[in-house]
Amino acid sequence: xxxxxxxxxxxxxxxxxxxxxxxxxxxxxxxxxxxxxxxxxxxxxxxxxxxxxxxxxxxxxxxxxxxxxxxxxxxxxxxxxxxxxxxxxxxxxxxxxxxxxxxxxxxxxxxxxxxxxxxxxxxxxxxxxxxxxxxxxxxxxxxxxx
Numbered sequence: 001x002x003x004x005x006x007x008x009x010x011x012x013x014x015x016x017x018x019x020x021x022x023x024x025x026x027x028x029x030x031x032x033x034x035x036x037x038x039x040x041x042x043x044x045x046x047x048x049x050x051x052x053x054x055x056x057x058x059x060x061x062x063x064x065x066x067x068x069x070x071x072x073x074x075x076x077x078x079x080x081x082x083x084x085x086x087x088x089x090x091x092x093x094x095x096x097x098x099x100x101x102x103x104x105x106x107x108x109x110x111x112x113x114x115x116x117x118x119x120x121x122x123x124x125x126x127x128x129x130x131x132x133x134x135x136x137x138x139x140x141x142x143x144x145x146x
Contacts, residue, residue, distance in 0.1 A: 003074060004071070004074045004075070007067050007070045007071050007074060008067075008071060010063070010067045011064060011067035011068050011070075011071055014060050014061075014063035014064040014066075014067055015060075015064045017056065017057075017060035017063075018057060018060035018061045018063075018064050018099075019128060019132055020056075021052055021053070021056050021057030021060060022057065022095070022098065022099065022102070022128040023125065023128055023129065024052065025049065025052055025053060025057065025102050025106075026102065026121045026122075026124055026125035027121075027125060028045055028048055028049055028052070029049070029105060029109070029116075029118075029121040030118045030121045030122055030125070031045065031118075032045035032046075032049070032109055032114070033114060033116065033117060033118040033120075033121060034118045036109075036112070036114060042109075042112075045109070046109060046110055049106045049109060049110075050106060050110070053102065053103055053106045057099065057102075058099075058103075061096065061099055064092075065092075065096075068092070072085075082142070084138050084139070084141075084142040085142075087134075087138050088135055088138050088139060091131050091134050091135050091138070092135065094131060095128065095131050095135075098127055098128065098131075
């Protein structure tokens, strides 16, 4: 069995799962911020946010990193010197920081300490989309980057 293709498949599956959460959680924040005065609705959003972040997104992020590092190991660590790989890693680190920022927001909502409007969450919801476009473009067009 080709371990590179296995790791690549598992990496893609985990990245897709992680991205789904990164795109969906801020949408939940939008609706939560709009309905924070309704206690019962707010409690439902808190459960959704907690489960999505802790049970889907965080394991998917860890697996994305794990299988990504296994892929780098499979193709050789000299690839870390390639411009496309450096850019990808920088953007994935930014995506990871964004992930932990969303976790901070989950905790703010948990304790009813949200300070942002639904408009703020609509705006930050675009961050993972932009990073996804950049990362996929870099990986697809890597021969150009050398």
